[in-house]
Amino acid sequence: MLRTLALLVSLALGLALAQPSGTLRLYTSQPDADAATTKAAFEAAYPGVTVEVFRSGTEQVIARFLLETEAGAPQADVLLVADAPTFELLKARGLLETYAPAEAAAIDAAYVDPDGTYFGTKILATLVMYHTALVTDPIGSWAELAALPAGSVVMPSPSYSGAAAYNLGVKTRHPGLGWAWYEALAGADVFLTQGNGAVLRTVAGGERPYGVVVDFLPIRAALEGSPVAVIYPSEGVPVITEPVGIVKGTPNLEAAQAFVDFLLSAEGQRVAVGMGYMPLRADVEPPAGFPSLSDLTLLSAAPADLAATRDADKERFATLFGE
């Protein structure tokens, strides 16, 4: 009896000790409102932890983080940004901690780093959007997009957008598309923007009928009444997963691991759905306007390969499009 009690007490103590606490410094490229929602949901689940958010574009976040690590003083505990190849680059420089979250079992292994340094948190598919008043008979594939008359398409430039750089790597490796697809677009007066937001603006404003864009922007805009609609091209869609990773040497490893656990849990995934993103877990329903995970055809390539040729691919793109 006494022994059981002692065991229970020590267990309870152990639990209390294991309860993460303190400050967690999050670097993220999530939009302001989403970053605030993520922070609030996590703090509600782990009341002992206070999250400090630094939010900016993926490029600014990573530039800042790399500078800090170069100076030997990284100011982040967890990173939540853009795409897997970005994390591959950080991993190659030995900047990420390894972790084996129990929740990862519920997620397709394709979205998780086999070495356990980063984990996808949601699905961001790149698809085709169009202006509903300018297009009456929408196209259905990437191939048809490149065959449209000159001056029809707008897309983000890989020189400035991380997601676009990812797509470049994936599409040029796809046998049906390859560099020939980009060459066709280059010959059709394609309009390049700095980011995905500008693609939405250009199509919704009627400047160009078609755009290549990350899914949630046009889907949200359409729900709000913008004259836009989306097409999931028949060849499949490249997908980035906004992975989360733990910074090597973080002073608050416990809270960082709890953060990863939370984002991958069913509860955390429902938070992502609430913000209008497609979840990674099959057991969580996607929000209105999205297909279910099983209906999605993916275009993919190994993140490490993509990371290896990223610079060369971008250079070739810049030359091809005369940037």
Added chain:
Amino acid sequence: MLAGLLALLTFTSALPLFRLVERALDPQALGWLWENPQARRAIQHSLRVSSASAVLATAIGAALVFLLERLALPGRRGLRLLLLVPLVVPPQILAIAWLGWAGPAGLLTRAVRDAWALPRPPWTLYGEGGIVLLLTVFALPITYLTIGAGLARVPRHLEEAARLDGANLVAVGSRILAPLLRPYLLAAAMLAFLAALGNFGIPALLGIPARFLTLPTLVYQRVTSFASGGFAQAAALALLMAVPAFAVLLLQVRLNRRAAALESQLEAPHRYRLGRWRWPLAAGVWLVVGGLMTAGPFGSMLLTSLTRAYGVRPTLDNLDLRHYAFVLQRLEAFPRALTHSLLLAGGAAAIAAVVALALGYVLLRFGQRGTFLQLLVDLPYALPGIVFALALVLTWLPSPIPGLRLYGTVWLLGLAYVGHYLAFALQPIGAAWRQLDPALEEAARIDGAGTLQAMRFVLLPVMAPTVVVAALLVFLNAFSEISLSALLAGSRAETLGWLVFGLEQAGDTNRAAALSVVLVAVLGLLGLVAATLRRWARRDAPGGPEAIA
């Protein structure tokens, strides 16, 4: 005083620049710079658009100053206010407002196309022409204020004498005013050139789609590319940007030495009557400045902020206040960012103006030996914001002063603002110092006044109006600053410009527009308060300028 100035410049300029140079002197980066055709093209483009817009902004600014400050044009007070609007709007937002107005699917473009049944838009804002146009609009308030400050010092009797001798308005403008105003025209052109050279927001929105690369866009591209050596390449490019800045500076120093001295004028300026030209001229200026340049783009922006979603036709059912509700109620960081921006901009304005006043005096005494000092002041302004921000990060991480942690706090932003905007404040103040008759100080000295006394009782009262204008300029610009904040703002250290940037980048154009409208409204309110206070102060002071006039 000199020691203090040097200490300040060490932290706002010398040390960050040194760190940048250190980073740039990397054989690989220099090799890249030498071989890369992109870099060469970017340099050419940047020089072209910056000089074109500087010339245009100065010419148009001078014409407008003459129209509004010398002629009895109806409604000039309102026009003056409208001209200053681009000053308070972040360049990114300015570009978006103009795209909504004169872009391919803009209100004006559509109206023109409908009216003449054109199959394609008759013009494009994307590419070189659009960039020059917007950089000119962006720089116009700067040139207007700088030249206006100069005109206020031209003695009335010179113009009156010329008029008595039978000179017409054009002759007065070209023979009397233009030569007297030359230092101010140059200062205006130089400020406009540097502002255009370092501007990222406008070429990013209008250049990238047309594949028209400029130095700041290329720098940004290199900084944010994960390519190893990207920082070094960006730093090398940034050093390159210092070359035209340096050339402009030397030119200015050389020309300044030949400038004539003007005293501050206490009498009210003379205004020429226009007779029957009065109304047509006013209508023309109102149409261009009020309609094409202000009501159009900013009306489009207002409409965007009120429209339910982007691209929706702005009919009555589609208009509501939801984006304002979001910004004012749900955007948790908004009150904090508003406080930060007010304090940072106010602090930076006060510090920069006072420091510029002292610096201007020192530079005047130093003559040509001050060139290096001047360069230290000007470089942080000429560099694109992201590069200067990087240099500051390199400097303060780890901190050069043990125990003092600036990185990640609003204080580093404050330092960045002071460093960046010091050149901005120094331009009008430096010009005013150079115009000041040395006899003024000499007379005070002969009467037995010491340096401080001469400063306090003779020089400061004369300089005060220019200092206030300079502080105002800095405040207006810093209040909506984006580029520096994008990298330096941090957790709980947000600024308004940074919030606008975040919304815009996330594709929330309508919300970004709503926040911009709020931003302009706050500034408008502050301007109104300032104007009211000034009127009050004047009414109460019996010996004020009004009494003399």
